[in-house]
Amino acid sequence: MIYLKLIWESLRFALQALKSNLTRTILSLLGVTVGIFAIIAVFTLVDSLEKNIKSSFSFLGSNVVTVNRFQFVGGPDYPWWKFFRRPYNTYSEYVFLKDKIRNAEAVAFFAGVNTTVQAGNNSYKGTNLNGVVYSYKDVYDVKLQSGRFFTEMEINASRNVAIIGVKIANTLFPNKDPLGKELKIKGNKFIVVGVFEEEGEGIVNIASKDEACMIPYGSFTKLYYVGKNGLEPSIALKGKDEDVGMVALENELIGLLRAKRGLKPTQEDNFSLNKSEFIMNTLGSIFDVISAAGWVIGGFSILVGGFGIANIMFVSVKERTNIIGIQKSLGAKNYFILFQFLFEAVFLSMIGGITGIILVYAITFIPVGSLELVLSFKNIILALGISSSIGIISGIVPATLAARLDPVEAIRAT
Incomplete structure (x- = not known):
């Protein structure tokens, strides 16, 4: 029961922080929203492209090996002149x-x-x-x-x-x-x-x-x-x-x-023995590079968003120092104060992440020629995981400071 109360109070304080200075909070959460949007949008595009392109190579068959003169996949040192004489x-x-x-x-x-x-x-x-x-x-x-x-x-x-x-x-x-x-x-x-x-x-x-x-x-x-x-x-x-x-x-x-x-x-x-797996592996490595680029692009935005959430939490701790003192004087444990602010940071970050997911879901309805964009459940879970992680990282320091406040000094704070 105490944990449900803790979660409820954290959610209530998070909503209060959101309402108290709406413009500041929105701007702070914008980094998380943009970061999640960039990463998940890239992953959604890559997954959809990979599925579409791989289906285009279905004519190669599965569990099939083909005998040809040339190799399907080659690198910069591809010896085409040698294959040509075969x-x-x-x-x-x-x-x-x-x-x-x-x-x-x-x-x-x-x-x-x-x-x-x-x-x-x-x-x-x-x-x-x-x-x-x-x-x-x-x-x-x-x-x-x-x-x-x-x-x-x-x-x-x-x-x-x-x-x-x-x-x-x-x-x-x-x-x-x-x-x-x-x-x-x-x-x-x-x-x-x-x-x-x-x-x-x-x-x-x-x-x-x-x-x-x-x-x-x-x-x-x-x-x-x-x-x-x-x-x-x-x-x-x-x-x-x-x-x-x-x-x-x-x-x-x-x-x-x-x-x-x-x-x-x-x-x-x-002769060369060719399998569809050769092409699939090559395509997979290309898409891995694109995904890495998505991580880099979105990572900077999420980093900025993390600083924004940390800023909100530091301000929240300062504004509620007196309340923290009263709670501790009434018997609230340090971990209660810690988790209260930590949950608040996670909730704020999750709001930004969910907004990013909604934006990605919205772009799946935009027609992109023959490419069908699909937001997978895996990417949704990934977005929520990243958001909660950013919330924990951004909120751990302010939450720790709040938990360590002396109740007497905190009550005297104005």
């Missing part, structure tokens, strides 16, 4: 890995190019056309809005069938069901058998399924040359759930691919 993946290597590898759920082979697709008088430029094998659906999550995936017979017979994205469907076949309709790729007719699930707009629309067209790999090779001096194909392997980090898969893959390419033990690998 051999292209071949279909025979895909068949070899499919038959031999044991630590993969599935193996896929595909190649892609940007092209234009047509239907009647309508056309769509910048289409991401991919030729795939039947096992592609076992490596990557192919979500369809309508229709179906290719049958194994259609893949093996290199039938002219296609799955298209929503944007392509709406452009080529406005206000019509695209299933069963004909489209042309380089003058060749293809029948639409499926439509990809809509992904929507993103900050980075890399390989968006909304602008994608997928056909059997055999049909693709009739239209485009794949291999050396042509388009570069990729081999993708999906790891098993029990293979954490795909360590077993990578080790087996390296051994099999080196054997297939006839590499000697002294020769280095002439």
